[in-house]
Amino acid sequence: MKLDSLRFASRFDGVTGSAIREIFKMIAKPGMISFAGGNPALSALPDETVAGIVQDVMKLNGKAILQYGATEGYPALLESLKPYVEKQLGCTVPAVLPVTGSTQAMDLLCKALINPGDVILVENPTFLGNMQCMNLYQAKLVPVESDENGIIVDKLEEAIIRHKPKMLYTIPTFQNPTGKTLAADRRKPIADLAAKYGMIVAEDDPYRDLRYAGEPVPAIKSYDQESWVVFLGSFSKIISPGLRVGYMAGDPAILRKCTIGKQSTDVHSANLNQAVVDQYLRRNLLPGHIESICASYKAQMNAMLEELETFPVGTRFTRPEGGLFIWVELPEGIDSKDLLEKAVEQHVAYVPGTHFFADGGHENTLRLNFSNSTIDQIRTGMAVLRSVFAEALR
Amino acid sequence: MKLDSLRFASRFDGVTGSAIREIFKMIAKPGMISFAGGNPALSALPDETVAGIVQDVMKLNGKAILQYGATEGYPALLESLKPYVEKQLGCTVPAVLPVTGSTQAMDLLCKALINPGDVILVENPTFLGNMQCMNLYQAKLVPVESDENGIIVDKLEEAIIRHKPKMLYTIPTFQNPTGKTLAADRRKPIADLAAKYGMIVAEDDPYRDLRYAGEPVPAIKSYDQESWVVFLGSFSKIISPGLRVGYMAGDPAILRKCTIGKQSTDVHSANLNQAVVDQYLRRNLLPGHIESICASYKAQMNAMLEELETFPVGTRFTRPEGGLFIWVELPEGIDSKDLLEKAVEQHVAYVPGTHFFADGGHENTLRLNFSNSTIDQIRTGMAVLRSVFAEALR
Numbered sequence: 001m002k003l004d005s006l007r008f009a010s011r012f013d014g015v016t017g018s019a020i021r022e023i024f025k026m027i028a029k030p031g032m033i034s035f036a037g038g039n040p041a042l043s044a045l046p047d048e049t050v051a052g053i054v055q056d057v058m059k060l061n062g063k064a065i066l067q068y069g070a071t072e073g074y075p076a077l078l079e080s081l082k083p084y085v086e087k088q089l090g091c092t093v094p095a096v097l098p099v100t101g102s103t104q105a106m107d108l109l110c111k112a113l114i115n116p117g118d119v120i121l122v123e124n125p126t127f128l129g130n131m132q133c134m135n136l137y138q139a140k141l142v143p144v145e146s147d148e149n150g151i152i153v154d155k156l157e158e159a160i161i162r163h164k165p166k167m168l169y170t171i172p173t174f175q176n177p178t179g180k181t182l183a184a185d186r187r188k189p190i191a192d193l194a195a196k197y198g199m200i201v202a203e204d205d206p207y208r209d210l211r212y213a214g215e216p217v218p219a220i221k222s223y224d225q226e227s228w229v230v231f232l233g234s235f236s237k238i239i240s241p242g243l244r245v246g247y248m249a250g251d252p253a254i255l256r257k258c259t260i261g262k263q264s265t266d267v268h269s270a271n272l273n274q275a276v277v278d279q280y281l282r283r284n285l286l287p288g289h290i291e292s293i294c295a296s297y298k299a300q301m302n303a304m305l306e307e308l309e310t311f312p313v314g315t316r317f318t319r320p321e322g323g324l325f326i327w328v329e330l331p332e333g334i335d336s337k338d339l340l341e342k343a344v345e346q347h348v349a350y351v352p353g354t355h356f357f358a359d360g361g362h363e364n365t366l367r368l369n370f371s372n373s374t375i376d377q378i379r380t381g382m383a384v385l386r387s388v389f390a391e392a393l394r
Numbered sequence: 395m396k397l398d399s400l401r402f403a404s405r406f407d408g409v410t411g412s413a414i415r416e417i418f419k420m421i422a423k424p425g426m427i428s429f430a431g432g433n434p435a436l437s438a439l440p441d442e443t444v445a446g447i448v449q450d451v452m453k454l455n456g457k458a459i460l461q462y463g464a465t466e467g468y469p470a471l472l473e474s475l476k477p478y479v480e481k482q483l484g485c486t487v488p489a490v491l492p493v494t495g496s497t498q499a500m501d502l503l504c505k506a507l508i509n510p511g512d513v514i515l516v517e518n519p520t521f522l523g524n525m526q527c528m529n530l531y532q533a534k535l536v537p538v539e540s541d542e543n544g545i546i547v548d549k550l551e552e553a554i555i556r557h558k559p560k561m562l563y564t565i566p567t568f569q570n571p572t573g574k575t576l577a578a579d580r581r582k583p584i585a586d587l588a589a590k591y592g593m594i595v596a597e598d599d600p601y602r603d604l605r606y607a608g609e610p611v612p613a614i615k616s617y618d619q620e621s622w623v624v625f626l627g628s629f630s631k632i633i634s635p636g637l638r639v640g641y642m643a644g645d646p647a648i649l650r651k652c653t654i655g656k657q658s659t660d661v662h663s664a665n666l667n668q669a670v671v672d673q674y675l676r677r678n679l680l681p682g683h684i685e686s687i688c689a690s691y692k693a694q695m696n697a698m699l700e701e702l703e704t705f706p707v708g709t710r711f712t713r714p715e716g717g718l719f720i721w722v723e724l725p726e727g728i729d730s731k732d733l734l735e736k737a738v739e740q741h742v743a744y745v746p747g748t749h750f751f752a753d754g755g756h757e758n759t760l761r762l763n764f765s766n767s768t769i770d771q772i773r774t775g776m777a778v779l780r781s782v783f784a785e786a787l788r
Contacts, residue, residue: 001592003621008651009509017654021465039462047456054448054666062441066634068433071415100494100660107659111530115403133658136505198395227397240460242665257402260411264527265501265659266494271636272448273664 011116011136019355020128023340027349033381036349038176038237038324039372041300044293045240049285050276057275065271071263073098074274080281085249088208089231091222093249097258098277100269102206102234102246106130106169108258108265109202109230109248110137119165121199123151125327125356125365127176130169130204141358144168148318150175150182153189160197167200172220174207174323177356177367181321184217191223199228200254206234206246209290211322212298227251235277237324238290243273294322300370300378301326307382312390326368327353334392335363342388348381405510405530413749414522417734421743427775430743432570432631432718433766435694438687439634443679444670451669459665465657467492468668474675479643482602483625485616487643491652492671494663496600496628496640500524500563502652502659503596503624503642504531513559515593517545519721519750519759521570524563524598535752538562542712544569544576547583554591561594566614568601568717571750571761575715578611585617593622594648600628600640603684605716606692621645629671631718632684637667688716694764694772695720701776706784720762721747728786729757736782742775 023036057065061076072078073096081096099105114120116138122131124143134141142163145155150172159165168190172182182190194201203220221231230250235243248255262268280286304326308317314331330336337352353365370378417430451459455470466472467490475490493499508514510532516525518537528535536557539549544566553559562584566576576584588595597614615625624644629637642649656662674680698720702711708725724730731746747759764772 001589001620001622003645003647005592006507006594006622006648009505009507011509012506012651012654015654018657021657024464037462042457042461045457045460047452047460050460051449051452051456054452055445058441058445058448062445063436063439064636066439066441066444066636067436068431068630068635070418071412100664103658104660111403112406113400113403115405129658129661132654136655136658195395198399200400226395228395228400236462241462241661242458242460244660244662244664251397253397254400257406260406260409260526261530263412263415264497264523264530266498266638267523267635268638270494270638270664270667273666 011138015132015135018128018132020351023349023351027344032347032349033373033377034349035368035370035373035381036351037372038369040237040241041296041371043296046289050240053276053279054272057272057279061275065275069268069271071259071268073269074271074278077274077278080278081247084281085233085247088233089219089221089249093231095252095255096247096249097255098245098247098269098274099262100246100266101236101244102204102232103129103133105232105246105248106133106202106204108261110134110139111261112254112257113166113200114139119163121156121159121163121165121168122358123170123175124358125177125353125362126169126358127171127204128355131358134169143358146180148180150180150186151190153186153193156190157193160193160199165199167202168194169202169204171204173205173217174210174320177325177351177353178327179318179320179323179325181217187218187220188223191220191229194228195226201229202232203229204232206237207323209238210294210297210324212294212301214321221249230254238286238293239277239280243276245269245273245277297371300373300375303375303378304368304370304382307378307386311386312393315389324369324371326370328366328368330364330366330389331393332364334389336366337363339388339392343385346384346388348384350385405532409526409529412522412526414745417743417745421738426741426743427767427771428743429762429764429767429775430745431766432763434631434635435690435765437690438765440683444634447670447673448666451666451673455669459669463662463665465653465662467663468665468672471668471672474672475641478675479627479641482627483613483615483643487625488621489646489649490641490643491649492639492641492663492668493656494640494660495630495638496598496626497523497527499626499640499642500527500596500598502655504528504533505655506648506651507560507594508533513557515550515553515557515559515562516752517564517569518752519571519747519756520563520752521565521598522749525752528563537752540574542574544574544580545584547580547587550584551587554587554593559593561596562588563596563598565598567599567611568604568714571719571745571747572721573712573714573717573719575611581612581614582617585614585623588622589620595623596626597623598626600631601717603632604688604691604718606688606695608715615643624648632680632687633671633674637670639663639667639671691765694767694769697769697772698762698764698776701772701780705780706787709783718763718765720764722760722762724758724760724783725787726758728783730760731757733782733786737779740778740782742778744779
């Protein structure tokens with residue numbers, strides 16, 4: 001029998017793979033200025049520090065690092081991670097689980113909770129990778145309305161009453177793709193609604209340390225009396241994405257279910273990578289490192305915002321206080337997907353905004369990343385985009 | 395609302411987590427001789443070589459290693475892995491996908507293929523971790539009969555006709571838990587049946603290089619004309635399990651679906667870990683390392699087999715030609731699960747065999763691992779087991 005008679009699982013119906021990862025392949029050529037992706041700057045990646053740490057941990061504990069580890073996490077990291085997370089969130093957390101990037105946190109949480117057809121409320125637009133995750137668990141994604149201060153609490157309650165969701169998936173701080181931050185005074189109400197209606201909140205907060213203006217905002221998790229909030233954290237943006245270390249923090253029964261799910265997913269996250277993060281925490285290397293990253297990212301973001309000021313009349317864009325992304329709305333009638341090819345011909349790339357919407361549309365939007373380009377590249381690349389968009393408007 | 399009103403996903407109904415991983419926790423105390431688990435010997439873990447390699451790759455390519463990588467795999471490893479796999483299997487393979495341990499290979503393959511209720515044929519007993527994986531995808535596991543030479547081909551065809559399985563999951567070489575090897579002359583017939591009936595074969599072969607006697611046997615994959623066989627490989631037993639690097643090899647359309655599944659599972663496997671394996675392949679370090687591991691494992695296995703000769707009358711056991719495990723059948727009426735506690739009190743652990751059966755039962759069986767104990771520990775530990783079992787028979 002020929003293999004083309006093979007039927008794939010129905011969870012893949014309508015799932016075609018990450019548009020961003022496809023764009024990555026299209027733009028993987030020298031000289032490309034990429035505002036696509038969400039990569040840290042190469043200069044922000046601490047290769048020498050990591051190499052030194054690896055030497056140290058391999059010398060001290062090499063055999064244990066190369067041996068099988070516990071699904072629950074590398075013991076040293078478990079020790080250092082809990083106080084770190086509690087300090088981050090300003091509240092106690094009953095349990096933490098190190099995972100293989102916070103992408104795995106979302107995957108395990110869906111595995112633990114989502115039956116096909118379950119409703120997950122999402123920001124619209126939202127993070128593409130986790131949208132694909134939720135789709136593969138055959139969740140029904142229902143958008144909830146936001147304004148410039150994030151999710152609108154009344155609209156959220158309406159949606160909860162109407163759709164009886166299993167979960168709210170939110171990126172409250174410097175959201176991907178919009179750069180918006182959920183206002184401080186909406187965070188307790190959201191935790192309260194979760195407890196009132198019995199809805200899990202997946203609080204995906206990988207950008208919170210990348211703040212270039214304004215004051216830190218408490219995590220939704222810090223208002224969580226009944227443990228309905230699961231916090232998803234990552235070291236990808238503040239140490240290295242290539243190491244694939246993230247974590248989840250929340251109720252022990254939920255994390256236990258995720259741990260069982262993880263046993264048959266990758267047994268455990270690689271010990272060496274967890275040991276590197278552990279040393280970052282123990283040696284208190286993060287504050288200084290984050291400060292230096294933020295200084296450059298702030299300058300890069302401001303350069304991009306300056307350039308956007310000169311874009312064709314009718315162009316609107318967010319002014320984030322941190323994170324990695326700016327969200328752009330071109331005048332109606334322009335399709336950023338069509339224009340991507342022209343931009344790429346001139347060696348500039350971005351992600352068309354339509355990919356980030358659970359229900360598609362919004363063809364006049366796009367997401368720009370500033371962290372992975374120098375200020376010179378931002379000036380040059382934005383000039384290209386300005387002319388491509390201006391020409392389309394003619 | 396209290397969190398105890400939370401309902402977990404129905405895929406967890408009846409899944410309680412890995413019995414082995416629970417036993418691990420029970421026996422994690424000093425002085426324990428563990429014949430449970432499938433850990434390499436600490437002496438087999440090349441900590442100095444790995445530390446040296448990490449220094450080299452971080453120096454040469456540290457920034458790229460810490461940056462996001464491609465879901466499809468670390469470019470250097472993709473280059474070195476394909477010829478390695480082709481040499482291993484003695485056939486061309488159209489595509490390879492590096493993954494986060496071969497456990498992830500099985501998870502992604504099920505994700506790509508299995509709808510709830512789909513039948514997967516399994517050896518009985520079989521590997522616990524992947525049984526949990528298949529259960530979490532809500533597959534129906536149907537045992538297929540084996541003898542001392544592995545799966546019986548006629549019985550397999552009967553089961554295929556009767557159950558119309560989506561997949562056969564098999565560990566053909568030094569099987570976990572029995573140590574049995576599928577005879578050479580049954581391998582082509584199994585590949586042929588897969589193509590005849592349109593059934594995927596997941597050929598899970600992590601132990602094939604750990605051969606202490608007899609001649610290497612061709613992979614089922616090497617007889618695979620129509621690409622129904624997906625080969626799952628691992629570096630856990632021949633370099634390090636803690637690094638979590640495995641791979642799958644097979645049809646590009648199947649691997650593409652697995653790649654899309656992987657995008658939202660962990661984005662990509664950690665680059666550093668893939669770079670270490672790449673260097674093992676490029677520097678041709680595996681043959682020498684495997685030779686030295688095999689020399690010790692062979693002596694350890696033989697010591698354990700010698701001890702088993704002196705076990706109470708009626709004790710039967712396999713005589714593997716390689717791998718990590720010996721399978722023991724005690725006289726009927728003895729429950730190895732009840733006796734585990736007594737053994738652990740005397741600081742010796744094993745895994746009761748019942749856990750490895752899709753349909754339970756077989757309480758008089760157990761799995762012994764010899765790789766993770768010295769010969770002295772094997773002598774001491776087996777003496778304890780002999781007396782525990784002898785007493786139970788009195």
